[in-house]
Amino acid sequence: MEERKMICISCPIGCRLTVTEENGEYVITGNQCKRGEVYGKKEMTNPTRVVPTTVKIRGARLRRLPVKTHIPLAKPLIFEAMKLINEVEVEAPVKVGDVVIENILDTGVNIVATRSMERTE
Amino acid sequence: MKAYDLIVVGGGPAGLAAAIEAKKDGVDKILVLERDRELGGILQQCIHNGFGLHIFKEELTGPEYAERFIDELKELGIEYRLDTMVLDINEDRILHVISKAEGFVTLEAKAVILAMGCRERTRGALAIPGFRPAGVFTAGTAQRYLNMEGYMVGKKVLILGSGDIGLIMARRLTLEGAKVLGCVELMPFSGGLTRNIVQCLNDYDIPLMLSHTVTDIQGKYRVKGATVMKVDENRRPIPGTEIQFDVDTLLLSVGLIPENELAKGAGVQLDMRTRGAIVNESMETSVPGIFACGNVLHVHDLVDWVTDESRRAGKFAAKFIAKSEWIEEASIETVPGQGIGYIVPQRVRPSQVDQVLELFMRVRDIYVGQTVVVRVDGKEVQAKRRGHMAPGEMERVKLPVSLFDGSGVKKITVDVEDR
Numbered sequence: 001m002e003e004r005k006m007i008c009i010s011c012p013i014g015c016r017l018t019v020t021e022e023n024g025e026y027v028i029t030g031n032q033c034k035r036g037e038v039y040g041k042k043e044m045t046n047p048t049r050v051v052p053t054t055v056k057i058r059g060a061r062l063r064r065l066p067v068k069t070h071i072p073l074a075k076p077l078i079f080e081a082m083k084l085i086n087e088v089e090v091e092a093p094v095k096v097g098d099v100v101i102e103n104i105l106d107t108g109v110n111i112v113a114t115r116s117m118e119r120t121e
Numbered sequence: 122m123k124a125y126d127l128i129v130v131g132g133g134p135a136g137l138a139a140a141i142e143a144k145k146d147g148v149d150k151i152l153v154l155e156r157d158r159e160l161g162g163i164l165q166q167c168i169h170n171g172f173g174l175h176i177f178k179e180e181l182t183g184p185e186y187a188e189r190f191i192d193e194l195k196e197l198g199i200e201y202r203l204d205t206m207v208l209d210i211n212e213d214r215i216l217h218v219i220s221k222a223e224g225f226v227t228l229e230a231k232a233v234i235l236a237m238g239c240r241e242r243t244r245g246a247l248a249i250p251g252f253r254p255a256g257v258f259t260a261g262t263a264q265r266y267l268n269m270e271g272y273m274v275g276k277k278v279l280i281l282g283s284g285d286i287g288l289i290m291a292r293r294l295t296l297e298g299a300k301v302l303g304c305v306e307l308m309p310f311s312g313g314l315t316r317n318i319v320q321c322l323n324d325y326d327i328p329l330m331l332s333h334t335v336t337d338i339q340g341k342y343r344v345k346g347a348t349v350m351k352v353d354e355n356r357r358p359i360p361g362t363e364i365q366f367d368v369d370t371l372l373l374s375v376g377l378i379p380e381n382e383l384a385k386g387a388g389v390q391l392d393m394r395t396r397g398a399i400v401n402e403s404m405e406t407s408v409p410g411i412f413a414c415g416n417v418l419h420v421h422d423l424v425d426w427v428t429d430e431s432r433r434a435g436k437f438a439a440k441f442i443a444k445s446e447w448i449e450e451a452s453i454e455t456v457p458g459q460g461i462g463y464i465v466p467q468r469v470r471p472s473q474v475d476q477v478l479e480l481f482m483r484v485r486d487i488y489v490g491q492t493v494v495v496r497v498d499g500k501e502v503q504a505k506r507r508g509h510m511a512p513g514e515m516e517r518v519k520l521p522v523s524l525f526d527g528s529g530v531k532k533i534t535v536d537v538e539d540r
């Protein structure tokens with residue numbers, strides 16, 4: 001029987017999970033809440049991460065606008081997504097939640113602004 | 122001299138939450154003073170997710186978390202000034218303030234809330250020998266350059282210290298194309314949150330070198346390399362363990378220090394352990410009418426607790442302003458015992474506790490399966506087993522007021538015990 005230890009990163013408590021496989025089903029122990037179970041299963045089948053980063057912005061006081069994936073992105077696609085994100089340049093003003101890239105790499109994941117920025121010039 | 126009911130120093134999450142709460146509790150004339158160009162404090166550069174799970178029940182990034190409070194502050198019509206630096210405060214709550222727009226002004230307040238946050242420890246404080254080449258940054262400065270100003274700090278990076286900022290920057294720099302060769306930690310454990318070790322180092326195969334330190338930095342004008350050595354139990358480098366790293370950048374993530382010059386000037390008593398003010402359950406310092414909350418009080422790793430604590434400060438500042446007389450009542454002392462580094466608040470007046478008292482503390486070491494024991498004047502009142510405790514993760518103890526509101530109670534002690 002395969003056993004894997006991992007740390008749930010769904011919240012800062014960081015529960016230490018043990019995942020075992022029983023008849024093709026993953027059984028999670030060590031979690032303090034339901035989200036730990038979801039995380040453990042996902043980590044075994046399709047690990048994903050929220051990716052926070054920045055894009056260039058013109059016309060604002062700062063030169064970078066913070067953005068993130070609106071839902072977690074498949075881990076192996078992170079660097080490919082970063083390449084596309086780094087090509088984008090947006091124009092101020094921006095509102096928090098504005099979509100900067102829609103459906104990146106055909107994953108259904110959007111890149112959205114995580115703050116508002118006024119136009120200053 | 123312009124007079125306010127409440128002046129809040131610092132417009133980070135602590136100052137924002139305190140001002141909002143005070144306003145909701147009926148305080149009329151509030152002023153928030155912020156030396157930066159915008160509100161939000163350190164959160165504006167913490168673009169990663171991991172904020173707000175407790176307060177908003179969803180995971181936000183730093184700027185998103187800040188924006189919710191900034192919007193609320195503006196909706197409530199609370200007055201604030203940017204690019205405005207508070208120079209000093211005295212025990213009569215008179216403030217000297219300077220800004221480009223208004224020059225040097227003197228302000229007066231019925232109550233003051235200190236919410237100045239922390240600053241980073243610097244290389245000077247650590248005394249690594251060698252020249253002072255370009256390419257050595259504190260992790261927070263590098264974070265601001267990268268995330269807000271749009272400057273990349275280097276291509277081959279070594280990180281000294283495994284505090285959260287260093288861990289977050291390891292991932293951030295990797296995503297932006299730099300090679301992070303390692304994260305070097307003097308202690309046998311990391312000072313950061315476990316989740317950050319997983320998602321920032323392990324995810325990108327960045328080695329965490331525990332019980333190691335940087336002993337030399339090479340390069341005269343720009344960093345050319347760094348030497349790392351293993352340390353013994355007394356944290357002294359062990360000869361013969363040198364590892365050479367070919368890097369152009371060294372980030373320091375070696376801790377935060379509460380920024381308490383203003384508090385000292387006002388005669389506020391500080392706690393040697395937290396380096397912040399000594400406060401009671403209402404977040405009031407030793408000077409009546411001066412309150413403190415957030416990172417200026419003790420270093421927090423979760424902004425949600427900052428918000429909770431700051432709301433309490435705002436609420437009690439409102440009470441203080443409404444009442445001309447303040448309750449002078451003997452307070453109970455909280456004492457960090459075995460295995461506990463510090464406890465906030467340091468003083469408690471039972472009559473002011475709303476049913477349950479929350480004590481915030483940090484343990485001194487990694488503890489697995491140990492019990493946190495609370496005693497009131499030596500008598501055990503609570504014992505709870507904890508799976509895992511680490512200095513990087515703040516612990517909370519909740520005590521119903523009925524456990525300590527007897528007459529003549531002097532001390533609440535907390536110990537970590539192996540049972």
Ligand SMILES: Cc1cc2nc3c(=O)[nH]c(=O)nc-3n(C[C@H](O)[C@H](O)[C@H](O)COP(=O)(O)OP(=O)(O)OC[C@H]3O[C@@H](n4cnc5c(N)ncnc54)[C@H](O)[C@@H]3O)c2cc1C
Pocket residue numbers: 130131132133134135136154155156157161162163164167170171172173205206207208236237238239261264285286289380383414415416417420421422423424425427
């Ligand atoms: C890199 C990093 C990563 C973090 N990650 C997380 C995380 O994932 N999740 C989480 O929940 N928490 C996280 N935290 C913790 C959280 O961000 C902090 O605890 C919180 O921001 C502290 O708020 P504060 O208002 O006390 O301080 P600050 O945000 O530092 O605000 C203090 C403000 O006071 C102003 N000020 C200081 N002195 C003066 C003066 N004399 N006059 C006028 N203004 C002044 C400063 O300019 C600043 O804006 C992180 C912190 C850091 C540094």
Ligand code: SF4
Pocket residue numbers: 008009010011012013014015030031032033034035036037039
């Ligand atoms: S299992 Fe639940 S409580 Fe534990 S770390 Fe995951 S989300 Fe947090």
